[in-house]
Structure formats: structure tokens, C-alpha cells
Amino acid sequence: MDETFYERVYVQVRKVPAGSVCTYGDIAALAGYPGAAREVGLAMSRVQRAWNLPCHRIVNAKGTLAPSYAFGGKDRQRALLEAEGVPFLDSDTIDMPRARWPRPESPEPSQQQLDLGI
Template sequence: MDFYKRAAEVCRRIPWGTVATYGQIALLCGFPKNARQVGFALGRRLSGPDIPAHRVVNSKGYLSGAASFDTPDLQKLLLEKEGVRVDAERTVDLKRYGWKNSFEDALELQYFFDRQRI
């Protein structure tokens, strides 16, 4: 099981204009308790270049990883470019922009991981 590859794949599947939480990603990876490692993976860019890491926020909707981007406001800007409103506190409204993944999304991912042996 390669947690980081899984995290990258999940991240890649976050729909445009929505955000996901660290815990949500960890869960979809099949590692419910590894939310913190998601942050580490993205921060260290172990996940790869074409990964929309800006769509990942903490469970409160706060852009806790903003400091790890090239410029402090980059994450906010990228999100706003997708139509996601970010307030002055660097927080997004999860009710509105949170990715509500379906059960089928989760199933499909597990299947994908199996096929890819990751």
C-alpha cells in the first residue's frame, strides 16, 4: 500500500471548483487515521506536479497549508480562479464548496487502487 500515491490520486479527482479535507482524503485512501500524512505529502510535493493541492483544506475549511505554496496567497488565488470564495480569514464555506463524494466515488477508487497495486 503506497499511501502517498493514493493520496495523489484522490487529490487529482477533486472536482474543479470544490475543496476536500485532509481527513476526507485519508479516508478515501483507505487510511482513516492518516490525515496528517496527507498534509506532509502535499507539503513536501511528494505527490507530483500536476496535483491540485490548493483544493485541500482542513476540517474547518481553513487554508492551513497556504504557507507551503510559493507565495502566501497563491492557494487563495487559485481557488478564487475556480469560483471558490475565500474570506479574509482564509476560510472557505464547506457547506457550499466542500466535495460531497458519492459512495460510488469511494468504491471506484478502491477498485482503481487494487488494479494499480498501490
């Protein structure tokens, strides 16, 4: 990936609001590179502390915390996310339906659902 890729990824990472998380795949798509989740992971590994990016908010699609070599370990990542109000299901798993940003769009209700008042 070229420098444009990294710049576009970091622009998207900056947009993730406190109290939310975004997946590597979503960041890739938002940056214009759908399917480049692994490359986003590489981009995250190159971030320097001085850049002050909220990298702790970028997680895998399952919502599990990062391995021990990232963010100072999963306990550190969890502490950062909890301080922002990110909800967890258990000690290692984020409640993705509640915390994910951007929220996946809900499908439009079918006419049958509308007729039934669903």
C-alpha cells in the same frame, strides 16, 4: 507510511474537481486510511510542481487557508481557489458547506419528518 499510501493519496487528490475543496481527513479516508489526515499533510508537502496536482484544493476541516510556507502563501492559495470559483466566508475561510467535495451525505429523513413534510 509506504509508497502505496502516497500513491493512493495522490490518486484521490487528482479527483478533487475545480471549484471544490477536500479536507486532509477526507482524502485520507478516500485513500483507505481513515484517521491519517496528518500523514496526508506530509504527502502534500512532498508533491513536486511537475506532478501538476491540485494540492491547493486540499484544506483543513475548518476551511482555513494554508500557512505561509505552503502554496506560496495563503494569498496564492486563495487566488487559485477563487479563480476556480470556490466561495469564501471571509479573507481566510472557505465556505465549506458550499465548496466541500465529496459532499457529506445527508441523513435519511425520519418518518416524523416525512409525515410533517420536512
